[in-house]
Each structure stands twice: as C-alpha cells, then as structure tokens.
Amino acid sequence: MRLTIFFLLCLTLLPRTATAQRICIDPGHGRKTVGTTGKHTTEYKICWEIGQQLKQALEKQGMEVILTKERVEQDVPNSERAEIANRARVDLMVRLHCDADNDHGIATYYPAKQGTIRGKQGPDEAVIEASRVSATRFHTALIKSLEGALKNRKLRTDSQTAVGRKLGGALEGSIYAKIPVLLVEMCVLRNAKDEAFITSKEGQKRLVRALAAGVKAGVTPSE
Numbered sequence: 451m452r453l454t455i456f457f458l459l460c461l462t463l464l465p466r467t468a469t470a471q472r473i474c475i476d477p478g479h480g481r482k483t484v485g486t487t488g489k490h491t492t493e494y495k496i497c498w499e500i501g502q503q504l505k506q507a508l509e510k511q512g513m514e515v516i517l518t519k520e521r522v523e524q525d526v527p528n529s530e531r532a533e534i535a536n537r538a539r540v541d542l543m544v545r546l547h548c549d550a551d552n553d554h555g556i557a558t559y560y561p562a563k564q565g566t567i568r569g570k571q572g573p574d575e576a577v578i579e580a581s582r583v584s585a586t587r588f589h590t591a592l593i594k595s596l597e598g599a600l601k602n603r604k605l606r607t608d609s610q611t612a613v614g615r616k617l618g619g620a621l622e623g624s625i626y627a628k629i630p631v632l633l634v635e636m637c638v639l640r641n642a643k644d645e646a647f648i649t650s651k652e653g654q655k656r657l658v659r660a661l662a663a664g665v666k667a668g669v670t671p672s673e
C-alpha cells in the first residue's frame with residue numbers, strides 16, 4: 451500500500467510530458483542548396499547553429515523539440531521537412547532562414563492563402579488560420595525581446611516571397627504543412643551589420659532568446 455502511494459506520488463511529480471508542447475525546428479538548406487552567403491558564413495551553416503541553440507533553449511522551457519535534419523550538411527526536400535513536422539504532430543513548425551535582400555533586419559512569414567506545387571494544393575484553411583495566429587504572436591514577442599537589436603521587417607505572408615508568389619501564394623514547406631507553420635528570415639546575411647550580429651556570440655544569445663520568446667508566445671493558446 452505504502453509503495454502504491456509512493457508510485458502515485460512519483461507520477462504526479464513527474465513532468466507532464468504528455469502535455470508538453472512540441473516544436474519542429476527546421477534549419478534551412480543543406481550541402482547542395484546552401485542558401486545565401488555572407489562574408490564569413492553561409493545560410494545553411496548559421497541556420498543549423500541557431501537551430502541547435504534554439505533547441506536547447508526550448509527544451510529548457512520544458513518543450514519537446516524535433517529537428518528536420520540530423521546533420522548540418524544534410525539535404526532534405528521542403529516537402530519532406532513539412533512531413534516530418536506533420537508526422538510528429540507538432541504544435542508549431544519554425545523554419546529558420548536568412549535573407550539575401552538589399553534591406554536588413556528580421557521578418558516572419560506565414561501562409562495566408564493556398565499554393566500549388568506538383569499538383570499538390572495546400573495548406574488547408576485551418577492551417578492558414580492557425581499559422582496566422584501563431585505567426586502574429588510569434589513576431590510580436592520576437593521583436594519585443596530583440597529591443598531593436600535587428601530592424602523589424604514586419605510580419606509578412608508567403609505571397610510576399612518570390613517563390614510563394616510563383617506557387618500561387620504559399621511556400622512549398624507551407625503547402626505540405628498540416629500543422630501551424632512560420633518561417634523566419636533571421637537577418638540579411640549580405641548586410642555586414644546583420645552578419646556581424648548573427649555570427650557574434652552575444653548576437654546569437656539575443657537572437658535565440660528572442661526566437662524562444664516568440665515560440666512560447668506562438669504556441670500559447672488564447673484565453
């Protein structure tokens with residue numbers, strides 16, 4: 451009897467992993483499609499680095515984290531990245547990228563309408579709405595936490611990217627998503643100041659803290 455009570459007590463004290471929020475971090479690009487390049491780093495490398503740090507930060511907050519890649523150089527098609535997040539039934543998929551724009555700063559993208567690729571149309575209306583809500587909360591918390599360290603390039607939609615426009619309104623990773631999805635262009639890698647920020651220890655610390663605050667806000671259910 452005493453043993454039963456002991457076990458019951460242990461059970462109630464155990465972290466409630468069943469209800470832990472589950473996040474998919476998708477560090478963009480790989481060996482073949484390296485992404486954009488700066489003077490000192492390449493997009494796939496910096497996305498992997500930030501992804502690893504963000505994983506740690508989220509796990510510290512009690513979240514479950516899955517990654518779409520096992521190694522920095524691994525190439526995973528965008529459709530498969532989304533399927534990994536779908537299979538894990540994550541609460542939010544966060545795709546990490548860096549931009550090659552003439553501008554500088556940080557921007558968040560989400561699918562506001564469906565797109566089509568290889569005959570596949572998506573995401574569905576529920577995913578579009580959930581992504582809008584999550585991305586809005588995510589971006590607000592992200593910018594607040596950054597305290598001006600990076601320029602706010604605002605919350606945007608997939609249609610505002612060249613690829614998203616070409617596909618009719620959503621990026622490939624969004625089209626396949628059955629879970630809320632957003633994409634962060636963490637900085638403009640071709641901008642020297644932005645690159646210095648994202649490659650510095652202090653800059654990474656601030657960015658990861660802000661991304662973690664964004665994720666937390668993004669998965670908090672409404673009152």
Ligand SMILES: [Zn+2]
Nearest residue numbers: 478485547548
């Ligand atoms: Zn990219």
